[in-house]
Amino acid sequence: AQSVTQLGSHVSVSEGALVLLRCNYSSSVPPYLFWYVQYPNQGLQLLLKYTTGATLVKGINGFEAEFKKSETSFHLTKPSAHMSDAAEYFCAVTYTGKLIFGQGTTLQVKP
């Protein structure tokens, strides 16, 4: 069965600092992996996705994630946090079309 674990329900960083949001997945077959962002009172927006090919995936707003099969991880990073990055972030996995979401990580950015 597929599952997703996001380590840390809340992450706080200072503006300009590195952002690291952790995601580990469990899947018996090669997964497709996604990161979504949700701003307050809005729907989810796709940040980036991994299907096949290059394991380092670049997304919108300067975010990127690296698929590490040996570690079953797909952590999201951004070199320098901006105040506008404050939001909730969801990692998701699928290979059937049905997305399995993690519980979400709220990113707080302090000035």
Add this chain to the structure above:
Amino acid sequence: DAGVIQSPRHEVTEMGQEVTLRCKPISGHNSLFWYRQTMMRGLELLIYFNNNVPIDDSGMPEDRFSAKMPNASFSTLKIQPSEPRDSAVYFCASSYHWGDNYEQYFGPGTRLTVT
């Protein structure tokens, strides 16, 4: 493209009343998903359709919930009768499932409050 359209954006109703949530997917998409989001349970998939046919409704909490997709451009999620524990944000999402493409596009959600 206008994106996924949901209506209403906010709904306040009394316990026992029928509630109908509406969704218009992105034109050309062949899969549609209904999700519920709460603080306690996070984001839950309720049901999804492929080519207007329900494929997996295992997430529908109970018989009070029903969903239909009469055509490729419209879907409804109905709760009858509604209960306070149904209060949540309900999202509709659509995708064009072909090959490796599983990317889903979400609507803005309907915030339901049952008093």
